[in-house]
Amino acid sequence: MSKKRISYIYEWRYTVYSIVKGLIVTFVNLFRKKVTLQYPEVKWDLPEGYRGMPTLPVDETKGADRCIACQACVRACPTQLITVDSHMGEDKKRVIDSFTMNIGLCMFCGMCEEVCPVDAIRMSDHYELASFTRDELLCDRAKLNQMGGVWPPAPERAAEPAESGTD
């Protein structure tokens, strides 16, 4: 009986204590730095290794992207959104006719980047990919080059300048 009474008092004390504690927590939060990002005006600092849209950056020494039309990415892509058409050139190297990515199907897994033997495909920082038509999502080689920028991408240029090929 007496034990029960003690627990009752304890319960009340605990209730009041926890309410006051909660109120203090929320009051402190009133003055905390706001975490809201005013999105269209202010943009998120992308972390290293961010996987945005896959692109074909242009290697300036070569004047074009580094793709050798080996079809590795075409086979690796889980959603089969890459199509590469090519023919054999005079110097027994493949010449690309068209390189298309249907970004609308992309899940940004990075398999194409990983599997590419010459690191031609790079996951870029672009993430605002919404469009009004499906056709706009169908990216040809010129658009992929333009979105990709310069090879190798800026953060890597200092860190691992000569690295190429896969592991």
Place this chain on the structure above:
Amino acid sequence: MQITLTGIIRLVFERLHIPANWVAPTVMLVASVIVLFFILFVVLYLIYGLRKIMGWIQARIGPNRVGPYGLAQTIADALKLLAKEDIMPAMADKWPFIIAPIIVFVPAYMVYLVIPFGKGGSWVAQDLSIGVLYISAILSIPIIGIITAGWASNNKWSLLGSFRAAAQLVSYEVPLALAMIPPVMLAGSMSLQGIVHAQQGVWFGIFPKWFLATQILGFAIYMMAALAESNLIPFDIMEAESELVAGFNTEYSGMKFALFFLAEFAGMFTVSAIAATLFLGGWLPIHPALSFIPPVFWFLGKTLVLIFVLMWIRSTLPRVRVDQLMSFGWKVLIPLALLNIVWTGAVVLFFPR
């Protein structure tokens, strides 16, 4: 000569040769329109304030897009509400459905009749000698409207919400009224201006002679019951979104919903204003030395502090369960309120003014 509304209207009527017995009704009409616009303004910015404060507490910014600092956000929301289609369910009871929001809003508006915004007669619409009784009588009318709304909607969620509302409001009115009795006992008057006047002066040259000094318990009971009466979050079981869609106003849209919303926020201001009047000395300054600040600002400042406390509690605590709510009201608040009346009796007996 002090410039009053009555004086201005009398002067205008004399110039225009309108019979003098039209002055009193016109004054009432003009005063009520002023109060109505005051309520609209207050409600708009209470909603804005609530959204801002809840945002800050959650480390967000809150509305900041429409107008400078988002100040026009609620105006835009109100215009959107007014422009919306007014839908009535096919199976609803037509007239009760239309009348319900009016029954809820009008009492919330009528309470402003007795609230003393400042010193003297021109700052209160009508200083009734039974002010406190009037308030507790008027505050119990909206329940009828809420039940009507739930019943007329012909919707199970609405009906459940309005039943819960009836249970909650009826049981929390008792501690609310019981907590309003001690200030009346201490002041020896039911007029709100009389209660404010009874709180004049200071103890030891520092502490204001507000009724809060002996009525900390009464103030706490009043604020808890007020939270329940204005159905703010720890006690918002009547419109619990996760359980009842939106409670009694599920089927309401457009202007009718706006009336419910208006009544809710006007009620929030009302209970805070009454608490400020009964316990915190109304329009009296904290210390007579600070009386150069006009009484209205003291009154509004105290009210806004109390509203902030209500919003703060609202954005902190989770919702209580229905049975917890009822047992808290009947088993805790009412006995405590009765004890508080006994204690106040002792104070009046042993420390007469």
